[in-house]
Amino acid sequence: MLNCLLARQLCADAPACRSILELIPRVCGPENVACSTVTVNKCVAALRTLQVFPDFQPTCLCREPHLDRECNTFREFIFDHPCNFVVRKGSPQYPITALPTCDYAQRTCGQLPGCIQLYETFQEKCKVQQDQCRMEDGDACLKAWTELKTSPMFGCFCPNQKRKCLRIFDIVHHNPCVGQSSSLTPSKLPIPYSTCQSALKGCEADPACHRLLNPILNNCDNDQCNQKACMDSLQTFYRNVETKWAMEVAFCLCRKRGPTANECLTAQEKLHPACARKPTGPKPIPCNELAFDCKEDKSCRHRLEYYEQACAVDSDTKRCAGSCVECRRAVLGILGTKLRHICTCVNIASEPRDTYACLDWQKILWFNPCVHDSQTDLHRKSTPKPPAIIEVTTGFTTPYTTSFIPVMQGNGNPDPVRQPTHTSPTAPPRRITTTTTTAIPTTTLPPKYCVKEAVDYGKSDLIVEGGGKRYYTVDDQACSELCQCHKEEKLVCNVLNCVEARHCETTVAVYDHNAPTFKAGQGNCICYSGSFICVRSPDFNPDEELGYGIHLYLGFSSAEEALLNDYTHLTVDDAVKRLQKLVREREDKLNATSCNVETVRHVGENLILQATLPEFDELRDNMTASMYNEEKEKCVPALEEVSDLINDQAVDIRSDISLSMFILAEVRATVPDLPSSSTIPNPPSLLLLLLVTFCTMLLSDGGFKSSSSSTSTRRSTSNITITTTIPITNSSSSNNSNSSNSNTLKYWVVAS
Numbered sequence: 001m002l003n004c005l006l007a008r009q010l011c012a013d014a015p016a017c018r019s020i021l022e023l024i025p026r027v028c029g030p031e032n033v034a035c036s037t038v039t040v041n042k043c044v045a046a047l048r049t050l051q052v053f054p055d056f057q058p059t060c061l062c063r064e065p066h067l068d069r070e071c072n073t074f075r076e077f078i079f080d081h082p083c084n085f086v087v088r089k090g091s092p093q094y095p096i097t098a099l100p101t102c103d104y105a106q107r108t109c110g111q112l113p114g115c116i117q118l119y120e121t122f123q124e125k126c127k128v129q130q131d132q133c134r135m136e137d138g139d140a141c142l143k144a145w146t147e148l149k150t151s152p153m154f155g156c157f158c159p160n161q162k163r164k165c166l167r168i169f170d171i172v173h174h175n176p177c178v179g180q181s182s183s184l185t186p187s188k189l190p191i192p193y194s195t196c197q198s199a200l201k202g203c204e205a206d207p208a209c210h211r212l213l214n215p216i217l218n219n220c221d222n223d224q225c226n227q228k229a230c231m232d233s234l235q236t237f238y239r240n241v242e243t244k245w246a247m248e249v250a251f252c253l254c255r256k257r258g259p260t261a262n263e264c265l266t267a268q269e270k271l272h273p274a275c276a277r278k279p280t281g282p283k284p285i286p287c288n289e290l291a292f293d294c295k296e297d298k299s300c301r302h303r304l305e306y307y308e309q310a311c312a313v314d315s316d317t318k319r320c321a322g323s324c325v326e327c328r329r330a331v332l333g334i335l336g337t338k339l340r341h342i343c344t345c346v347n348i349a350s351e352p353r354d355t356y357a358c359l360d361w362q363k364i365l366w367f368n369p370c371v372h373d374s375q376t377d378l379h380r381k382s383t384p385k386p387p388a389i390i391e392v393t394t395g396f397t398t399p400y401t402t403s404f405i406p407v408m409q410g411n412g413n414p415d416p417v418r419q420p421t422h423t424s425p426t427a428p429p430r431r432i433t434t435t436t437t438t439a440i441p442t443t444t445l446p447p448k449y450c451v452k453e454a455v456d457y458g459k460s461d462l463i464v465e466g467g468g469k470r471y472y473t474v475d476d477q478a479c480s481e482l483c484q485c486h487k488e489e490k491l492v493c494n495v496l497n498c499v500e501a502r503h504c505e506t507t508v509a510v511y512d513h514n515a516p517t518f519k520a521g522q523g524n525c526i527c528y529s530g531s532f533i534c535v536r537s538p539d540f541n542p543d544e545e546l547g548y549g550i551h552l553y554l555g556f557s558s559a560e561e562a563l564l565n566d567y568t569h570l571t572v573d574d575a576v577k578r579l580q581k582l583v584r585e586r587e588d589k590l591n592a593t594s595c596n597v598e599t600v601r602h603v604g605e606n607l608i609l610q611a612t613l614p615e616f617d618e619l620r621d622n623m624t625a626s627m628y629n630e631e632k633e634k635c636v637p638a639l640e641e642v643s644d645l646i647n648d649q650a651v652d653i654r655s656d657i658s659l660s661m662f663i664l665a666e667v668r669a670t671v672p673d674l675p676s677s678s679t680i681p682n683p684p685s686l687l688l689l690l691l692v693t694f695c696t697m698l699l700s701d702g703g704f705k706s707s708s709s710s711t712s713t714r715r716s717t718s719n720i721t722i723t724t725t726i727p728i729t730n731s732s733s734s735n736n737s738n739s740s741n742s743n744t745l746k747y748w749v750v751a752s
Contacts, residue, residue, distance in 0.1 A: 003071065017053045033291070038149060044083055044084060045155075059075075059079060087302065102168035105153050106153065122172075156168065193255065195248070196264045196267040196268040212237045220273035225278065246332055277340055286343060287361040289358075290361070307330040311371055320369075327373075328378065345362050448465040449462045450489050452469070452483055470657060481494065482657060497563060513530075536553050546600070549669075551609065553607075554606065560660060586638040595613055597609050611635040642665070
């Protein structure tokens with residue numbers, strides 16, 4: 001028996017075995033912990049087919065899980081896949097018991113009603129010419145791909161490597177249109193007007209709906225939360241209410257701002273009470289334990305398996321693998337159950353494999369993109385077309401909230417805020433607003449601009465000619481679109497590759513993509529697509545090398561730099577120039593002195609910028625403590641404002657085509673302490689200096705001798721010695737604020 005990783009490699013080297021290995025993620029779904037696929041029977045058939053290959057017979061072996069996690073994960077995926085144990089296996093339109101060869105699948109499909117039409121429609125809507133995707137409608141291609149999964153063509157393989165079979169396999173499984181998720185971007189969102197208040201009022205006006213809603217309002221009050229009664233009321237509501245009201249209530253949404261925002265959010269809390277989502281214990285339980293507990297309950301397990309399969313995510317497109325209608329039905333089944341309790345994967349004391357399982361379950365239950373697709377699909381169909389005349393604004397940033405699937409914060413609490421998506425480069429006619437009551441006309445538009453149409457709530461965005469802006473996808477903030485306004489007001493928009501949401505693993509913990517942490521010596525860090533970005537580099541000690549000064553530490557993403565550079569040809573050095581401009585803008589806002597900001601160190605994904613006052617540039621090697629402190633007072637406020645914008649990932653940063661490279665920032669002011677008045681030596685008085693000068697002139701045998709005292713008088717029978725000290729500041733001699741920075745010039749006179 002072979003090691004499982006070796007068996008996998010040997011399988012990958014054999015064409016027949018490799019084709020099965022390639023199919024398994026497609027037919028079984030991307031998740032390892034759940035049977036999250038719409039093709040359960042094909043998944044089971046593919047797993048059984050792989051197991052009959054000699055490399056996997058009778059099984060393959062791995063070392064202990066803590067010694068070889070990758071091997072054990074692969075072994076469990078092949079031999080203990082969740083799809084082998086689910087009770088609910090669905091009702092496929094064209095059921096199979098074993099994977100067919102592709103040429104046989106085509107012949108069989110031709111004999112089944114409507115089957116071959118699915119294959120032909122897929123080829124038409126996901127058109128390929130000379131190995132290049134030539135599709136005209138991404139949504140139509142996605143629909144054709146989704147429907148093809150029900151046919152025997154999807155999941156076929158070629159064990160004998162026949163030419164005809166391989167040709168069909170390539171058409172089905174290697175279509176470049178499907179491989180580009182960037183081409184199958186989420187559909188345009190409807191105008192995100194607030195709907196929860198309308199859903200609440202409409203339900204209360206309907207006698208049957210109102211009768212079912214009343215128990216929710218009575219039992220789910222946050223101040224007097226009866227969780228069991230609240231959950232029972234929710235389940236009763238969704239089981240018995242008319243489908244129209246079930247959908248409007250379950251998938252209502254709210255805009256965060258606007259005249260109806262408060263009314264909508266109040267209604268949202270009544271329809272989706274926090275009482276039903278509260279943890280049953282003192283803190284949220286791990287998400288994997290929540291799923292395991294559910295599987296011990298027969299009723300809950302049935303709902304969970306239906307939800308896993310109906311809201312499965314396609315491994316290739318990262319979109320809904322099945323019908324959005326079916327996913328919405330599955331969602332209604334878990335509302336009001338323990339599956340909607342808040343769970344967490346933060347600071348759970350468990351083995352790394354349990355942490356990974358927790359993260360997978362958290363994604364299925366709380367971060368499921370198919371659920372967002374289903375909500376979007378519902379509102380897109382029910383939203384009327386926007387009016388012909390649209391209001392033009394400059395740089396709208398109105399976020400809105402979804403009442404259904406909130407984003408989990410790092411502390412395990414849900415945060416329902418969503419950012420709007422901006423789509424369609426088609427520019428509407430210009431609208432210029434002028435006034436006749438004054439001599440100078442006013443306009444809402446700059447002289448030259450491009451209009452970025454946004455169907456999200458009937459407003460558009462403006463991009464100045466020569467400028468650009470990034471727009472993020474509402475369903476996935478890792479995905480964005482870059483729009484630039486070129487000469488002659490020509491708008492060009494490009495869909496950027498999505499940032500891969502990979503975890504970061506250390507010896508003690510596993511961190512989600514975008515999860516914060518702290519590293520000694522490097523300060524605040526963020527897990528960004530599988531690696532940590534920190535405010536400081538681990539390769540040197542800036543305190544020892546930089547000395548006194550006002551410094552801005554920056555952590556940036558080289559992946560973002562490369563992503564943007566393909567379209568903007570900008571590097572992080574260009575981003576620094578834009579940052580310098582932003583600092584000046586903040587200084588103008590604060591009515592502060594302008595400081596120069598220059599890069600003094602660039603190591604890996606870290607930059608160090610230094611802020612200086614121009615009037616001190618020529619004295620940089622001989623600056624006093626008061627100069628450093630004045631520089632701190634005048635330069636730090638604007639830098640701290642910019643640092644806060646970066647750390648908060650504010651709209652000014654996220655939407656900028658160069659500043660969006662920056663992930664973390666920190667301002668550090670290292671200046672010497674100002675000496676207190678008691679420690680400042682008094683300069684010699686004029687009288688004393690005159691006395692010294694006079695005595696020196698009178699004494700022919702006078703001279704300068706060293707003295708260890710700063711000021712002293714020695715009396716003897718033959719002479720008098722007078723010694724005084726004048727401080728001379730020389731900051732370049734030391735950077736240590738605790739040591740003396742003065743030399744002493746000592747005068748003394750010897751008289752007989």
